[in-house]
Amino acid sequence: MRTVDIKGPLVVAKPLGTGTNGELRPSALIFLSLLWLSLLVAFGVLVTLLITIFIEGQNKLTMDLITNFPASTPDNAGARPAILGSIWVIITTAVLAIPIGIAAAVHLEEFADSRKWYNRLVELNVQNLAAVPSIVYGLLALAFLALLGVGDTNIVIGGAFALTLLILPVIIISTREALRGVPREIRDGSLALGATEWQTTWRQTLPAAVPGIATGSILALSRALGEAAPLLVLGALVYITFDPNGLLSGYTTLPIQIFNWTGRPQEGFHELAAATSVLLLVVLLLMNGLAIFIRNKFQKRW
Protein backbone atom coordinates (compact mmCIF):
# COMPACT_ATOMS: atom_id res chain seq x y z
CA MET A 1 0.00 0.00 0.00
CA ARG A 2 1.34 3.38 -1.04
CA THR A 3 0.96 6.20 1.43
CA VAL A 4 0.93 9.81 0.44
CA ASP A 5 2.03 12.52 2.82
CA ILE A 6 -0.50 15.30 2.73
CA LYS A 7 0.71 17.01 5.85
CA GLY A 8 3.43 19.10 4.17
CA PRO A 9 3.49 22.88 4.71
CA LEU A 10 1.03 24.92 2.63
CA VAL A 11 3.21 27.42 0.74
CA VAL A 12 1.73 30.26 -1.33
CA ALA A 13 4.57 31.10 -3.71
CA LYS A 14 3.09 34.28 -5.18
CA PRO A 15 0.37 36.61 -3.97
CA LEU A 16 -2.73 36.83 -6.20
CA GLY A 17 -2.79 40.61 -6.10
CA THR A 18 -0.35 41.39 -8.93
CA GLY A 19 -1.49 44.97 -9.52
CA THR A 20 -2.31 44.25 -13.17
CA ASN A 21 -5.35 42.90 -15.03
CA GLY A 22 -4.61 40.14 -17.55
CA GLU A 23 -7.77 40.97 -19.52
CA LEU A 24 -6.41 44.45 -20.25
CA ARG A 25 -3.11 43.46 -21.87
CA PRO A 26 -2.13 45.67 -24.85
CA SER A 27 -2.75 42.87 -27.36
CA ALA A 28 -6.20 42.28 -25.94
CA LEU A 29 -7.01 45.99 -26.10
CA ILE A 30 -5.91 46.24 -29.73
CA PHE A 31 -8.05 43.27 -30.70
CA LEU A 32 -11.03 44.71 -28.86
CA SER A 33 -10.68 48.08 -30.62
CA LEU A 34 -10.54 46.31 -33.99
CA LEU A 35 -13.80 44.54 -33.19
CA TRP A 36 -15.42 47.85 -32.23
CA LEU A 37 -14.15 49.47 -35.42
CA SER A 38 -15.69 46.72 -37.58
CA LEU A 39 -19.00 47.16 -35.81
CA LEU A 40 -18.81 50.91 -36.32
CA VAL A 41 -18.20 50.55 -40.08
CA ALA A 42 -21.18 48.26 -40.53
CA PHE A 43 -23.45 50.34 -38.34
CA GLY A 44 -22.22 53.68 -39.68
CA VAL A 45 -22.93 52.79 -43.30
CA LEU A 46 -26.47 51.72 -42.46
CA VAL A 47 -27.25 54.83 -40.42
CA THR A 48 -25.77 57.16 -43.06
CA LEU A 49 -27.85 55.47 -45.75
CA LEU A 50 -31.05 55.75 -43.75
CA ILE A 51 -30.49 59.39 -42.85
CA THR A 52 -29.55 60.41 -46.41
CA ILE A 53 -32.55 58.86 -48.08
CA PHE A 54 -34.84 60.14 -45.35
CA ILE A 55 -33.58 63.72 -45.76
CA GLU A 56 -33.79 63.48 -49.53
CA GLY A 57 -37.24 61.99 -49.61
CA GLN A 58 -38.91 63.74 -46.69
CA ASN A 59 -40.79 66.25 -48.89
CA LYS A 60 -42.43 63.45 -50.82
CA LEU A 61 -43.41 61.32 -47.81
CA THR A 62 -47.06 62.25 -48.11
CA MET A 63 -50.31 60.43 -48.74
CA ASP A 64 -49.90 61.31 -52.43
CA LEU A 65 -47.07 58.80 -52.59
CA ILE A 66 -49.47 56.04 -51.61
CA THR A 67 -52.59 57.16 -53.47
CA ASN A 68 -51.31 58.65 -56.75
CA PHE A 69 -50.34 56.92 -59.96
CA PRO A 70 -46.95 57.64 -61.61
CA ALA A 71 -47.05 60.77 -63.75
CA SER A 72 -44.83 62.63 -66.18
CA THR A 73 -44.24 65.38 -63.63
CA PRO A 74 -42.85 64.61 -60.17
CA ASP A 75 -45.26 66.94 -58.36
CA ASN A 76 -48.33 64.73 -58.54
CA ALA A 77 -46.71 61.31 -59.10
CA GLY A 78 -47.13 58.42 -56.62
CA ALA A 79 -46.27 54.76 -56.17
CA ARG A 80 -49.79 53.35 -55.78
CA PRO A 81 -49.52 50.67 -58.52
CA ALA A 82 -46.07 49.67 -57.27
CA ILE A 83 -47.37 49.17 -53.74
CA LEU A 84 -50.33 47.11 -54.97
CA GLY A 85 -48.05 45.23 -57.40
CA SER A 86 -45.63 44.33 -54.59
CA ILE A 87 -48.52 43.06 -52.47
CA TRP A 88 -49.90 40.96 -55.35
CA VAL A 89 -46.52 39.46 -56.20
CA ILE A 90 -45.47 38.74 -52.60
CA ILE A 91 -48.72 37.07 -51.64
CA THR A 92 -48.65 34.93 -54.79
CA THR A 93 -45.01 34.06 -54.05
CA ALA A 94 -45.89 33.09 -50.47
CA VAL A 95 -48.74 30.86 -51.63
CA LEU A 96 -46.46 29.10 -54.11
CA ALA A 97 -43.20 28.93 -52.18
CA ILE A 98 -44.16 28.17 -48.57
CA PRO A 99 -46.13 24.92 -49.06
CA ILE A 100 -43.66 23.55 -51.61
CA GLY A 101 -40.68 24.57 -49.49
CA ILE A 102 -42.05 23.01 -46.29
CA ALA A 103 -43.07 19.83 -48.10
CA ALA A 104 -39.62 19.46 -49.65
CA ALA A 105 -37.92 20.09 -46.31
CA VAL A 106 -40.14 17.56 -44.50
CA HIS A 107 -39.32 14.95 -47.10
CA LEU A 108 -35.58 15.60 -46.93
CA GLU A 109 -35.46 15.76 -43.15
CA GLU A 110 -37.99 13.16 -42.02
CA PHE A 111 -38.40 10.62 -44.78
CA ALA A 112 -35.51 10.65 -47.26
CA ASP A 113 -32.80 8.03 -46.72
CA SER A 114 -29.68 10.20 -46.52
CA ARG A 115 -27.49 7.28 -47.60
CA LYS A 116 -29.03 7.22 -51.08
CA TRP A 117 -26.95 9.14 -53.64
CA TYR A 118 -29.94 10.88 -55.23
CA ASN A 119 -31.08 12.31 -51.91
CA ARG A 120 -27.58 13.60 -51.25
CA LEU A 121 -27.53 15.14 -54.72
CA VAL A 122 -30.80 16.95 -54.00
CA GLU A 123 -29.42 18.17 -50.67
CA LEU A 124 -26.23 19.46 -52.25
CA ASN A 125 -28.25 21.20 -54.96
CA VAL A 126 -30.55 22.93 -52.49
CA GLN A 127 -27.52 24.27 -50.62
CA ASN A 128 -25.99 25.58 -53.83
CA LEU A 129 -29.21 27.05 -55.20
CA ALA A 130 -29.42 29.35 -52.19
CA ALA A 131 -26.25 31.06 -53.43
CA VAL A 132 -27.26 31.50 -57.09
CA PRO A 133 -27.55 35.18 -58.18
CA SER A 134 -31.17 36.27 -58.38
CA ILE A 135 -30.99 37.37 -62.01
CA VAL A 136 -30.32 33.76 -63.01
CA TYR A 137 -33.74 32.83 -61.61
CA GLY A 138 -35.22 35.58 -63.76
CA LEU A 139 -33.64 34.00 -66.85
CA LEU A 140 -34.84 30.55 -65.77
CA ALA A 141 -38.40 31.80 -65.28
CA LEU A 142 -38.24 33.57 -68.66
CA ALA A 143 -37.13 30.38 -70.40
CA PHE A 144 -39.76 28.34 -68.61
CA LEU A 145 -42.58 30.73 -69.48
CA ALA A 146 -41.40 30.85 -73.10
CA LEU A 147 -41.52 27.05 -73.13
CA LEU A 148 -45.11 27.21 -71.97
CA GLY A 149 -45.81 29.61 -74.81
CA VAL A 150 -46.50 32.62 -72.61
CA GLY A 151 -45.84 35.65 -74.79
CA ASP A 152 -46.18 38.44 -72.23
CA THR A 153 -44.02 37.45 -69.27
CA ASN A 154 -44.71 40.63 -67.36
CA ILE A 155 -47.59 39.22 -65.38
CA VAL A 156 -48.00 38.77 -61.62
CA ILE A 157 -47.82 34.98 -61.75
CA GLY A 158 -44.65 35.13 -63.87
CA GLY A 159 -42.88 37.40 -61.41
CA ALA A 160 -44.10 35.31 -58.48
CA PHE A 161 -42.77 32.22 -60.22
CA ALA A 162 -39.28 33.72 -60.53
CA LEU A 163 -39.31 34.89 -56.89
CA THR A 164 -40.58 31.46 -55.76
CA LEU A 165 -37.58 29.83 -57.41
CA LEU A 166 -35.39 32.41 -55.72
CA ILE A 167 -36.60 31.87 -52.14
CA LEU A 168 -37.46 28.17 -52.29
CA PRO A 169 -33.94 27.07 -51.24
CA VAL A 170 -33.97 29.56 -48.36
CA ILE A 171 -37.31 28.26 -47.10
CA ILE A 172 -36.22 24.63 -47.46
CA ILE A 173 -32.99 25.24 -45.55
CA SER A 174 -34.62 27.17 -42.70
CA THR A 175 -37.46 24.65 -42.41
CA ARG A 176 -34.98 21.78 -42.20
CA GLU A 177 -33.11 23.72 -39.53
CA ALA A 178 -36.35 24.14 -37.56
CA LEU A 179 -37.26 20.45 -37.93
CA ARG A 180 -33.78 19.44 -36.79
CA GLY A 181 -34.33 21.53 -33.67
CA VAL A 182 -37.17 19.24 -32.57
CA PRO A 183 -35.55 16.62 -30.32
CA ARG A 184 -35.40 12.98 -31.41
CA GLU A 185 -37.07 12.08 -28.08
CA ILE A 186 -40.34 13.73 -29.13
CA ARG A 187 -40.52 11.62 -32.27
CA ASP A 188 -39.56 8.47 -30.33
CA GLY A 189 -42.19 9.19 -27.69
CA SER A 190 -44.88 9.52 -30.33
CA LEU A 191 -43.83 6.44 -32.29
CA ALA A 192 -43.58 4.32 -29.14
CA LEU A 193 -47.28 4.97 -28.52
CA GLY A 194 -48.20 3.44 -31.85
CA ALA A 195 -48.37 6.62 -33.92
CA THR A 196 -47.29 6.34 -37.56
CA GLU A 197 -44.44 8.43 -38.93
CA TRP A 198 -47.02 10.57 -40.74
CA GLN A 199 -48.96 11.23 -37.57
CA THR A 200 -45.74 11.99 -35.74
CA THR A 201 -44.71 14.50 -38.39
CA TRP A 202 -48.11 16.16 -38.59
CA ARG A 203 -48.99 16.27 -34.92
CA GLN A 204 -45.62 16.62 -33.19
CA THR A 205 -42.67 17.58 -35.35
CA LEU A 206 -44.26 20.17 -37.65
CA PRO A 207 -46.25 22.03 -34.96
CA ALA A 208 -43.14 22.19 -32.78
CA ALA A 209 -41.17 23.59 -35.72
CA VAL A 210 -43.74 26.22 -36.77
CA PRO A 211 -42.00 29.19 -35.09
CA GLY A 212 -38.74 28.44 -36.90
CA ILE A 213 -40.54 27.82 -40.19
CA ALA A 214 -42.53 31.07 -39.88
CA THR A 215 -39.40 33.06 -39.09
CA GLY A 216 -37.49 31.59 -42.04
CA SER A 217 -40.41 32.11 -44.43
CA ILE A 218 -40.94 35.75 -43.47
CA LEU A 219 -37.24 36.51 -43.87
CA ALA A 220 -37.28 34.81 -47.28
CA LEU A 221 -40.33 36.79 -48.36
CA SER A 222 -38.75 40.06 -47.26
CA ARG A 223 -35.80 39.18 -49.47
CA ALA A 224 -38.18 38.59 -52.37
CA LEU A 225 -39.90 41.90 -51.69
CA GLY A 226 -36.67 43.79 -52.23
CA GLU A 227 -35.72 42.03 -55.47
CA ALA A 228 -35.77 43.90 -58.79
CA ALA A 229 -33.36 42.01 -61.06
CA PRO A 230 -35.35 38.84 -61.85
CA LEU A 231 -38.49 40.88 -62.47
CA LEU A 232 -36.66 43.24 -64.83
CA VAL A 233 -35.47 40.24 -66.84
CA LEU A 234 -39.11 39.25 -67.19
CA GLY A 235 -39.78 42.70 -68.60
CA ALA A 236 -41.58 44.22 -65.65
CA LEU A 237 -43.21 47.48 -66.75
CA VAL A 238 -41.93 50.56 -65.07
CA TYR A 239 -44.67 52.97 -66.00
CA ILE A 240 -48.07 51.69 -64.99
CA THR A 241 -51.17 53.78 -64.57
CA PHE A 242 -53.60 51.09 -63.48
CA ASP A 243 -54.06 48.86 -60.42
CA PRO A 244 -52.99 45.25 -60.95
CA ASN A 245 -56.17 43.17 -60.68
CA GLY A 246 -55.26 39.52 -61.04
CA LEU A 247 -52.60 36.89 -61.56
CA LEU A 248 -52.40 37.65 -65.27
CA SER A 249 -52.33 41.41 -64.81
CA GLY A 250 -49.35 43.58 -65.68
CA TYR A 251 -47.62 45.02 -62.64
CA THR A 252 -44.71 46.90 -61.24
CA THR A 253 -43.17 46.61 -57.77
CA LEU A 254 -41.55 49.02 -55.33
CA PRO A 255 -37.90 48.21 -56.19
CA ILE A 256 -38.65 48.55 -59.92
CA GLN A 257 -40.42 51.87 -59.37
CA ILE A 258 -37.42 53.11 -57.37
CA PHE A 259 -35.08 51.95 -60.14
CA ASN A 260 -37.15 53.80 -62.73
CA TRP A 261 -37.38 57.08 -60.85
CA THR A 262 -33.69 57.08 -59.98
CA GLY A 263 -32.90 56.98 -63.70
CA ARG A 264 -34.90 60.14 -64.48
CA PRO A 265 -33.05 63.47 -64.82
CA GLN A 266 -35.47 65.60 -62.75
CA GLU A 267 -34.59 66.15 -59.09
CA GLY A 268 -38.26 65.64 -58.09
CA PHE A 269 -38.18 62.01 -59.26
CA HIS A 270 -35.05 61.39 -57.18
CA GLU A 271 -36.95 62.63 -54.15
CA LEU A 272 -39.80 60.28 -55.02
CA ALA A 273 -37.32 57.40 -55.31
CA ALA A 274 -35.90 58.24 -51.88
CA ALA A 275 -39.37 58.46 -50.34
CA THR A 276 -40.35 55.10 -51.88
CA SER A 277 -37.12 53.58 -50.55
CA VAL A 278 -38.05 54.75 -47.07
CA LEU A 279 -41.44 53.11 -47.52
CA LEU A 280 -39.86 49.85 -48.69
CA LEU A 281 -37.34 49.88 -45.82
CA VAL A 282 -40.10 50.42 -43.27
CA VAL A 283 -42.05 47.46 -44.66
CA LEU A 284 -38.89 45.28 -44.61
CA LEU A 285 -38.08 46.33 -41.05
CA LEU A 286 -41.61 45.50 -39.98
CA MET A 287 -41.40 42.06 -41.58
CA ASN A 288 -38.02 41.33 -39.99
CA GLY A 289 -39.35 42.61 -36.67
CA LEU A 290 -42.30 40.25 -36.96
CA ALA A 291 -39.93 37.37 -37.66
CA ILE A 292 -37.85 38.17 -34.58
CA PHE A 293 -41.00 38.54 -32.49
CA ILE A 294 -42.29 35.13 -33.59
CA ARG A 295 -38.93 33.55 -32.89
CA ASN A 296 -38.66 34.97 -29.39
CA LYS A 297 -42.27 34.52 -28.43
CA PHE A 298 -43.03 31.03 -29.70
CA GLN A 299 -39.67 29.27 -29.95
CA LYS A 300 -39.74 26.18 -27.74
CA ARG A 301 -37.01 25.61 -25.21
CA TRP A 302 -36.34 21.90 -24.85
Added chain:
Amino acid sequence: MSDLTTTTNSHEEPHPNFHPTEVRTLRDSPSGLIRCEDVNVFYGDFRAVTGVNLSFGAREITALIGPSGCGKSTLLRSLNRMNDLVIGAHVEGQVLFQDEDIYGKGVDPIEVRRRIGMVFQKPNPFPKSIYDNIAYGPRVTGMKVESMDDLVEESLTRAALWSEVKDKLKQSAFGLSGGQQQRLCIARTIAVKPDVILMDEPCSSLDPIATSRIEDLMHELRRDYTIIIVTHNMQQAARVADRTAFFTALPDETTGNRTGVLVEYGTTSQIFENPNDQRTEDYISGRFG
Protein backbone atom coordinates in the same frame (compact mmCIF):
# COMPACT_ATOMS: atom_id res chain seq x y z
CA MET B 1 -43.56 -27.89 -11.30
CA SER B 2 -42.74 -26.53 -7.88
CA ASP B 3 -43.38 -22.88 -7.23
CA LEU B 4 -40.60 -20.86 -5.80
CA THR B 5 -41.86 -18.37 -3.30
CA THR B 6 -39.93 -15.18 -2.88
CA THR B 7 -40.44 -11.74 -1.61
CA THR B 8 -38.72 -9.49 -4.08
CA ASN B 9 -36.22 -8.04 -1.68
CA SER B 10 -35.43 -11.13 0.33
CA HIS B 11 -31.69 -10.57 0.17
CA GLU B 12 -31.51 -7.02 1.45
CA GLU B 13 -33.36 -4.47 3.50
CA PRO B 14 -36.72 -3.72 1.86
CA HIS B 15 -36.93 -0.44 0.07
CA PRO B 16 -38.11 2.15 2.63
CA ASN B 17 -41.08 3.22 0.50
CA PHE B 18 -42.02 -0.28 -0.51
CA HIS B 19 -44.59 -2.05 1.61
CA PRO B 20 -45.46 -5.25 -0.19
CA THR B 21 -49.05 -6.26 0.37
CA GLU B 22 -48.69 -9.46 -1.58
CA VAL B 23 -46.22 -12.27 -1.67
CA ARG B 24 -45.07 -12.86 -5.21
CA THR B 25 -45.08 -16.35 -6.51
CA LEU B 26 -42.48 -16.74 -9.19
CA ARG B 27 -42.60 -19.66 -11.57
CA ASP B 28 -39.54 -21.81 -12.09
CA SER B 29 -39.19 -20.59 -15.62
CA PRO B 30 -40.54 -17.44 -17.24
CA SER B 31 -43.78 -17.83 -19.15
CA GLY B 32 -42.29 -16.50 -22.39
CA LEU B 33 -44.72 -13.71 -23.31
CA ILE B 34 -41.77 -12.35 -25.27
CA ARG B 35 -39.01 -14.69 -26.39
CA CYS B 36 -35.77 -13.86 -28.13
CA GLU B 37 -34.45 -16.69 -30.26
CA ASP B 38 -30.88 -16.26 -31.44
CA VAL B 39 -31.33 -12.50 -31.79
CA ASN B 40 -28.55 -10.50 -33.47
CA VAL B 41 -28.90 -6.74 -33.87
CA PHE B 42 -26.82 -4.89 -36.44
CA TYR B 43 -26.16 -1.21 -37.07
CA GLY B 44 -24.95 -1.35 -40.66
CA ASP B 45 -22.12 -3.90 -40.57
CA PHE B 46 -21.57 -3.50 -36.86
CA ARG B 47 -23.08 -6.30 -34.80
CA ALA B 48 -24.21 -4.71 -31.52
CA VAL B 49 -25.86 -7.78 -30.01
CA THR B 50 -24.97 -11.40 -30.71
CA GLY B 51 -26.97 -14.59 -30.28
CA VAL B 52 -29.34 -13.71 -27.47
CA ASN B 53 -31.81 -16.35 -26.30
CA LEU B 54 -34.06 -14.98 -23.60
CA SER B 55 -37.59 -15.57 -22.39
CA PHE B 56 -39.53 -12.91 -20.50
CA GLY B 57 -42.27 -13.78 -18.03
CA ALA B 58 -45.74 -12.26 -18.18
CA ARG B 59 -46.51 -9.89 -15.30
CA GLU B 60 -42.97 -9.98 -14.10
CA ILE B 61 -40.31 -7.31 -14.00
CA THR B 62 -37.19 -8.35 -15.84
CA ALA B 63 -34.04 -6.25 -15.50
CA LEU B 64 -31.32 -6.13 -18.14
CA ILE B 65 -28.03 -5.14 -16.53
CA GLY B 66 -24.44 -4.92 -17.65
CA PRO B 67 -21.62 -2.49 -18.39
CA SER B 68 -21.89 0.29 -20.98
CA GLY B 69 -21.83 -0.91 -24.57
CA CYS B 70 -23.08 -4.40 -23.76
CA GLY B 71 -26.08 -3.96 -26.06
CA LYS B 72 -28.83 -4.07 -23.43
CA SER B 73 -30.54 -0.88 -24.65
CA THR B 74 -30.14 -2.03 -28.25
CA LEU B 75 -31.80 -5.34 -27.40
CA LEU B 76 -34.60 -3.52 -25.57
CA ARG B 77 -35.29 -1.29 -28.56
CA SER B 78 -35.43 -4.31 -30.83
CA LEU B 79 -38.25 -5.79 -28.71
CA ASN B 80 -40.79 -3.27 -30.05
CA ARG B 81 -39.15 -2.42 -33.36
CA MET B 82 -37.99 1.02 -32.27
CA ASN B 83 -34.71 0.12 -33.96
CA ASP B 84 -36.51 0.11 -37.33
CA LEU B 85 -36.30 3.88 -37.22
CA VAL B 86 -32.52 3.92 -36.97
CA ILE B 87 -31.10 4.02 -40.49
CA GLY B 88 -29.09 0.87 -41.17
CA ALA B 89 -30.33 -1.10 -38.18
CA HIS B 90 -31.63 -4.61 -38.70
CA VAL B 91 -32.39 -7.67 -36.63
CA GLU B 92 -31.61 -11.32 -37.34
CA GLY B 93 -33.22 -14.17 -35.45
CA GLN B 94 -36.69 -14.11 -34.00
CA VAL B 95 -38.43 -11.98 -31.40
CA LEU B 96 -41.64 -13.79 -30.54
CA PHE B 97 -44.49 -11.96 -28.88
CA GLN B 98 -47.24 -14.42 -27.90
CA ASP B 99 -45.51 -16.88 -30.24
CA GLU B 100 -45.72 -14.51 -33.22
CA ASP B 101 -42.51 -13.17 -34.76
CA ILE B 102 -42.73 -9.38 -34.52
CA TYR B 103 -40.32 -9.12 -37.46
CA GLY B 104 -42.41 -11.58 -39.48
CA LYS B 105 -44.12 -10.83 -42.78
CA GLY B 106 -47.38 -8.96 -42.49
CA VAL B 107 -46.66 -7.73 -38.97
CA ASP B 108 -47.45 -4.03 -38.58
CA PRO B 109 -44.66 -2.29 -36.62
CA ILE B 110 -47.21 0.35 -35.54
CA GLU B 111 -49.33 -2.32 -33.86
CA VAL B 112 -46.21 -3.88 -32.30
CA ARG B 113 -45.32 -0.53 -30.70
CA ARG B 114 -48.85 0.01 -29.47
CA ARG B 115 -48.90 -3.39 -27.75
CA ILE B 116 -45.32 -3.08 -26.48
CA GLY B 117 -44.91 0.46 -25.16
CA MET B 118 -41.72 2.20 -24.17
CA VAL B 119 -40.55 4.70 -21.56
CA PHE B 120 -37.29 6.47 -22.29
CA GLN B 121 -34.18 7.50 -20.43
CA LYS B 122 -34.96 11.20 -20.43
CA PRO B 123 -38.54 12.21 -19.64
CA ASN B 124 -39.95 13.26 -23.03
CA PRO B 125 -43.40 14.80 -22.55
CA PHE B 126 -44.90 16.36 -25.68
CA PRO B 127 -45.06 20.17 -25.79
CA LYS B 128 -48.76 20.00 -25.01
CA SER B 129 -51.01 20.08 -21.95
CA ILE B 130 -50.91 17.24 -19.42
CA TYR B 131 -54.34 16.14 -20.64
CA ASP B 132 -53.30 16.12 -24.29
CA ASN B 133 -50.14 14.19 -23.48
CA ILE B 134 -52.31 11.33 -22.21
CA ALA B 135 -55.01 11.67 -24.89
CA TYR B 136 -52.49 11.72 -27.75
CA GLY B 137 -51.88 7.96 -27.88
CA PRO B 138 -55.57 6.90 -27.82
CA ARG B 139 -56.32 9.54 -30.48
CA VAL B 140 -53.60 8.60 -32.96
CA THR B 141 -54.17 4.88 -32.60
CA GLY B 142 -57.90 5.36 -33.14
CA MET B 143 -58.83 3.64 -29.85
CA LYS B 144 -62.55 3.53 -29.18
CA VAL B 145 -62.86 5.53 -25.99
CA GLU B 146 -66.18 6.16 -24.28
CA SER B 147 -64.94 9.03 -22.19
CA MET B 148 -61.51 10.51 -22.77
CA ASP B 149 -61.75 12.32 -19.42
CA ASP B 150 -62.17 9.00 -17.63
CA LEU B 151 -59.29 7.41 -19.53
CA VAL B 152 -57.02 10.36 -18.68
CA GLU B 153 -57.96 10.14 -15.00
CA GLU B 154 -57.53 6.37 -14.93
CA SER B 155 -54.12 6.51 -16.61
CA LEU B 156 -52.86 9.27 -14.35
CA THR B 157 -54.18 7.48 -11.27
CA ARG B 158 -52.45 4.25 -12.23
CA ALA B 159 -49.23 6.21 -12.71
CA ALA B 160 -49.66 7.71 -9.21
CA LEU B 161 -49.81 11.22 -10.62
CA TRP B 162 -53.52 12.10 -10.53
CA SER B 163 -53.59 13.78 -7.12
CA GLU B 164 -50.66 16.02 -8.07
CA VAL B 165 -51.99 17.21 -11.44
CA LYS B 166 -55.77 16.93 -11.30
CA ASP B 167 -56.18 20.70 -10.94
CA LYS B 168 -53.84 21.62 -13.77
CA LEU B 169 -54.65 19.18 -16.55
CA LYS B 170 -54.77 22.00 -19.12
CA GLN B 171 -51.35 23.31 -18.19
CA SER B 172 -48.19 22.50 -20.11
CA ALA B 173 -46.48 19.25 -19.21
CA PHE B 174 -43.19 21.14 -19.24
CA GLY B 175 -44.17 22.74 -15.93
CA LEU B 176 -43.87 19.41 -14.10
CA SER B 177 -40.75 18.25 -12.27
CA GLY B 178 -38.52 15.62 -13.87
CA GLY B 179 -39.98 12.80 -11.78
CA GLN B 180 -43.54 13.92 -12.51
CA GLN B 181 -42.72 14.16 -16.21
CA GLN B 182 -41.44 10.59 -16.18
CA ARG B 183 -44.60 9.38 -14.41
CA LEU B 184 -46.59 11.31 -17.03
CA CYS B 185 -44.70 9.40 -19.72
CA ILE B 186 -45.61 6.14 -17.97
CA ALA B 187 -49.26 7.26 -17.74
CA ARG B 188 -49.18 8.15 -21.44
CA THR B 189 -47.89 4.66 -22.22
CA ILE B 190 -50.57 3.01 -20.07
CA ALA B 191 -53.31 5.00 -21.82
CA VAL B 192 -53.01 2.99 -25.04
CA LYS B 193 -53.41 -0.22 -22.99
CA PRO B 194 -50.25 -2.07 -23.96
CA ASP B 195 -49.36 -5.57 -22.77
CA VAL B 196 -45.70 -4.88 -22.19
CA ILE B 197 -43.85 -1.75 -21.02
CA LEU B 198 -40.19 -1.42 -21.93
CA MET B 199 -38.20 0.98 -19.77
CA ASP B 200 -34.81 2.26 -20.90
CA GLU B 201 -33.03 3.49 -17.78
CA PRO B 202 -36.18 5.37 -16.69
CA CYS B 203 -34.62 6.80 -13.53
CA SER B 204 -31.17 7.77 -14.75
CA SER B 205 -32.00 11.48 -14.85
CA LEU B 206 -34.03 11.53 -11.62
CA ASP B 207 -33.13 12.21 -8.00
CA PRO B 208 -33.38 9.40 -5.39
CA ILE B 209 -36.85 10.40 -4.17
CA ALA B 210 -38.32 10.55 -7.67
CA THR B 211 -36.54 7.27 -8.42
CA SER B 212 -38.14 5.52 -5.47
CA ARG B 213 -41.58 6.74 -6.55
CA ILE B 214 -41.05 5.26 -10.01
CA GLU B 215 -39.90 2.01 -8.42
CA ASP B 216 -43.02 1.88 -6.23
CA LEU B 217 -45.05 2.50 -9.34
CA MET B 218 -43.35 -0.38 -11.13
CA HIS B 219 -44.33 -2.71 -8.30
CA GLU B 220 -47.93 -1.57 -8.70
CA LEU B 221 -47.88 -1.93 -12.48
CA ARG B 222 -46.44 -5.43 -12.30
CA ARG B 223 -49.91 -6.77 -11.43
CA ASP B 224 -51.20 -5.94 -14.90
CA TYR B 225 -48.20 -5.38 -17.11
CA THR B 226 -45.06 -7.13 -18.15
CA ILE B 227 -42.14 -4.81 -17.56
CA ILE B 228 -38.66 -5.06 -19.01
CA ILE B 229 -36.22 -2.51 -17.64
CA VAL B 230 -32.68 -1.62 -18.63
CA THR B 231 -30.76 -0.18 -15.71
CA HIS B 232 -27.24 0.86 -14.88
CA ASN B 233 -28.11 0.77 -11.22
CA MET B 234 -27.61 -2.67 -9.75
CA GLN B 235 -29.40 -1.77 -6.53
CA GLN B 236 -32.39 -0.79 -8.62
CA ALA B 237 -32.37 -4.13 -10.41
CA ALA B 238 -32.15 -5.86 -7.05
CA ARG B 239 -35.01 -3.79 -5.64
CA VAL B 240 -37.52 -4.06 -8.47
CA ALA B 241 -36.79 -7.04 -10.69
CA ASP B 242 -38.16 -10.56 -10.43
CA ARG B 243 -35.58 -11.81 -12.89
CA THR B 244 -32.31 -10.35 -14.04
CA ALA B 245 -30.29 -10.87 -17.20
CA PHE B 246 -26.63 -9.92 -17.16
CA PHE B 247 -24.99 -8.84 -20.42
CA THR B 248 -21.41 -8.03 -21.24
CA ALA B 249 -19.40 -6.94 -24.28
CA LEU B 250 -17.03 -9.44 -25.84
CA PRO B 251 -14.83 -9.26 -28.95
CA ASP B 252 -16.64 -10.71 -31.96
CA GLU B 253 -15.09 -13.99 -33.19
CA THR B 254 -14.78 -12.85 -36.81
CA THR B 255 -14.37 -9.05 -36.77
CA GLY B 256 -12.88 -8.43 -33.34
CA ASN B 257 -15.38 -5.64 -32.69
CA ARG B 258 -16.94 -5.71 -29.27
CA THR B 259 -20.45 -7.06 -29.30
CA GLY B 260 -23.08 -7.59 -26.62
CA VAL B 261 -23.77 -11.10 -25.34
CA LEU B 262 -26.02 -12.53 -22.66
CA VAL B 263 -23.91 -14.01 -19.87
CA GLU B 264 -26.42 -15.20 -17.33
CA TYR B 265 -30.13 -15.09 -16.72
CA GLY B 266 -32.03 -16.15 -13.62
CA THR B 267 -34.15 -14.96 -10.75
CA THR B 268 -32.85 -11.74 -9.27
CA SER B 269 -32.01 -13.43 -5.98
CA GLN B 270 -30.03 -16.15 -7.74
CA ILE B 271 -28.12 -13.63 -9.90
CA PHE B 272 -27.27 -11.40 -6.96
CA GLU B 273 -26.68 -14.02 -4.29
CA ASN B 274 -25.44 -17.02 -6.12
CA PRO B 275 -24.25 -16.17 -9.64
CA ASN B 276 -23.03 -19.09 -11.74
CA ASP B 277 -20.67 -17.11 -13.93
CA GLN B 278 -17.50 -15.49 -12.62
CA ARG B 279 -18.12 -12.38 -14.81
CA THR B 280 -21.54 -11.89 -13.26
CA GLU B 281 -20.06 -12.11 -9.81
CA ASP B 282 -17.30 -9.64 -10.69
CA TYR B 283 -19.84 -7.17 -12.03
CA ILE B 284 -22.28 -7.55 -9.16
CA SER B 285 -19.54 -7.11 -6.59
CA GLY B 286 -18.32 -3.98 -8.37
CA ARG B 287 -15.03 -5.37 -9.65
CA PHE B 288 -15.64 -4.10 -13.19
CA GLY B 289 -18.10 -2.11 -15.27
